[in-house]
Amino acid sequence: MLPAMKQPLGIKQVAEAAGVSITTVSHALNGKGRLTEGTRQHVRDVAERLGYRPNATARNLAGGRTGLIGLAVAQTFEGRFAVSDFAYYSQLMSATTTAAMDAGYALVLASGADAGAWRSIGLDGVIVVDPVRGDPLSREFHAQGIPFVTTGRVPDSDDGHWVDNDHRAGTRAILDHLAARGAQRVALLASPPVTSYAIDARDSYEQWCAEHHQEPLVAEAHDDLTEGSGFEATGKLLRRRRPPDAVYATLDRLALGVLLAAKARGLSVPRELLVAGCTDSDAGKWARPSLTALALDPEEIGRAALAMVVGLIEGTDPDPANVLVATRILPRGSTRRRVLARRAHARA
C-alpha cells in the first residue's frame, strides 16, 4: 500500500470535499452560525469520512485559549519533579487531573525548578503547589498575567487566590490527641519553614505549648524530607537530657523515620514514645506500629484549586478567594496507649 502523497487534511480540504466554504465547515462542526440541518449534517458526514480533526493550535490561536492548566510543584528536590516521593503530591495531582478533564481542561506538569520552562507553553491558568517564600513561579505567572491559584499560601503574603489545608486547626487537634493519650512533653519534628504549612505547624505548635505550659522542643529536618532525615533528627531529640515522650512530625516520611529511630534505640512505640505524622500514606498504614496521622485531603485540595483557577480563567471571579480544607485525625497504633502502658508511664 503506497502511502498517498500526504497532503495536509485541513478545514480547507473538508470544505472542498463537501462543496461549501470553510466558514460553513467551521460553523457546522461547532454548532454555530445559521445553517440548515441538512448542510450541517452533510458537512459532518464528510468530515467524519475524511477523518478530519481540527488543528488544536490554530483553534487556540483564534480562540484565545489553550485548554491547558499548569500544575507546578514549587518545592523541588535537586531539580527533579519528585511527585512520587510524597503520596500527598501523587494524590493531589491525580485528583486535579480528573477534575481538569471534567472541566474540559488538560493538566500540564512540571517542576518549579526553572520558571522559564513555562514560558514556552500557552497556559490558561496555573496551580502552584506549595509555594515557597518569595516564590519565583508565582512572580512569573503574575508578571505574565496568567491566572493562578496556589495550594498552600505564599509565605509572607496572604493575598492572592489560594486553597490550603487547615494546618493550624489540624496541628492543635493532633497535639490535643497526643496529650489525651498521655503525652507530657511533645516534640515537633518539622521541615524548614519555607512553606506556609511548615510555618503554620510551627506557629500552632508554639502557641499550643504556651497554652499548655510545655517547653517547645523543635527539631528540624535538614537535607531531604525522607525517613533518613527523620531518623537523624529524632536521634538528637532522644539524646537530650529531658527527651520528649511524644513526637509530631509534619510529614509522614519524617514520622516513619521517628519509628525507625525509636526502634534503633530500643524505645517502644507507643508505650514509651507516642508518634504521629502529618499526611496519611500507605507506608504509615502498613508500618508496625501503624502510624497515627493527621490526614490531609489532597484530593479535595486539588479539586478546589482547579475549580478556583477555572473560575479565574472563565471570568467568574471566585468568591471567596481562599478556601480552607478540613483535616482529620486517623488514630492508629503509634498513639494507642493501653491501660498497662499508661500505668507504666505514670510510674516513670
Place this chain on the structure above:
Amino acid sequence: MLPAMKQPLGIKQVAEAAGVSITTVSHALNGKGRLTEGTRQHVRDVAERLGYRPNATARNLAGGRTGLIGLAVAQTFEGRFAVSDFAYYSQLMSATTTAAMDAGYALVLASGADAGAWRSIGLDGVIVVDPVRGDPLSREFHAQGIPFVTTGRVPDSDDGHWVDNDHRAGTRAILDHLAARGAQRVALLASPPVTSYAIDARDSYEQWCAEHHQEPLVAEAHDDLTEGSGFEATGKLLRRRRPPDAVYATLDRLALGVLLAAKARGLSVPRELLVAGCTDSDAGKWARPSLTALALDPEEIGRAALAMVVGLIEGTDPDPANVLVATRILPRGSTRRRVLARRAHARA
C-alpha cells in the same frame, strides 16, 4: 495605581518600541537571521524592558510543533485518572516529567477514559501507558498521525514502538526464587489478561510450571486491583483441597492482600506460605513481614519511552523500536525461610 489600558503586548509593540520591524524582533530574539550584534542586543533590551513574552500558541502555529507530549494511562478505573493508586504509575509519571523537561517538552496528563478529550490538545507525541487489548487510545493517535510509544505492548499486536519491563524473564526469576526457598506448589494471583504484562506473567508462569512439573494454579483478581481483591482471591486459593505453599501476585497491592488473607487464616508468612509481589512499593517495604518483590523500573521505563517518542517526533527514527527493561528481585521477609522453618516444611 490605575491599571493601564491593557493593550496587548506582542511582537508588534516591541518592534515599534525598538524602531525596527517585527521580523527583526523575531530574528533577534531567536538568534536567527542576519543582524548586527548591536541591533540584536538593542531589541533584546527593549523586549526585556517591556517584559515581552512571545505568545506560545502563535509560535506553535507557525512552528508546527507544540512542545507537548501526552501521557495517557490506558487502564483506568471508573474513569478516574488513578495514578496515585499505584506507586508504579506515580514513579513512571514523575520520571517521565523530568525527562520531558530535560528534552524541552512538557507533559500533558489525562486518563484514557475518553479518547476524544485528547483531540482538542495539540500534541507532538504521546506515551500510552499499559495499553489494553484493541486499545482505543492507540487507535486514535494512529488515526491522527501522532507519533506514539506504548509502555507495555498492545496485546495481540507486537508491532509499533514500545518499551516494556522484561516480565517474562522477571516472572521466571521470581518463581525460581520461590522454588529455591522451598516452594513446592506456587500459585499465581493475577490481574485480568487485558494488558501485556498480565498476559506475559500468566504465560511465563504456565510455562515454568510445565517445566517444573507443577500443576498451574491461577487465581484472578476481579473488580479492582486492590488489597481487598487480593484478600478475596487468596481466600479461594487457600480453601482448596491442596492449597499452595507460595503465592506470586502480579501487583504489589494484590500481594499485600495475600499477606492479610494469610494473617486472617492464621497462616504464618513466610513459614507456612511464601509471598512475593510484582512492583516494589513503600507499603510492601513497611509491611510485616516485608514483601519480597520483583522490582520493576518505572523510572527507566519512563525515560526510555520519552526518549523514544522524542526520537519519533524529531525524525531520528528510533532503532530499535522496542526496549526491554530489566527487572530485579528484592528478597525480603515474606520469602525468608529459616532453617527451622525449612525443616517444618519438609515434615509437612
Place this chain on the structure above:
DNA sequence: CACTATTGCAAAAACGTTTTTGCGTTGTCA
C-alpha cells in the same frame, strides 16, 4: 570604475482556525 557578493534589515506570505461582516435569496405581511 563597473560588476558582483555580501550585509542588514523590511515586507509579505505562511500557519489553520474562528468570528465578523456582507450579500443574495426566500418568505411574510400590509
Place this chain on the structure above:
DNA sequence: TGACAACGCAAAAACGTTTTTGCAATAGTG
C-alpha cells in the same frame, strides 16, 4: 406587489508568531 425581515451561506479579517523572499546599501573583486 413592494418593503422588510429572516435565512443560508461565503468572503475576509482577525489571532501572533516564524520564515521566506526581496531590496537597498555597503564591501569586495578584476
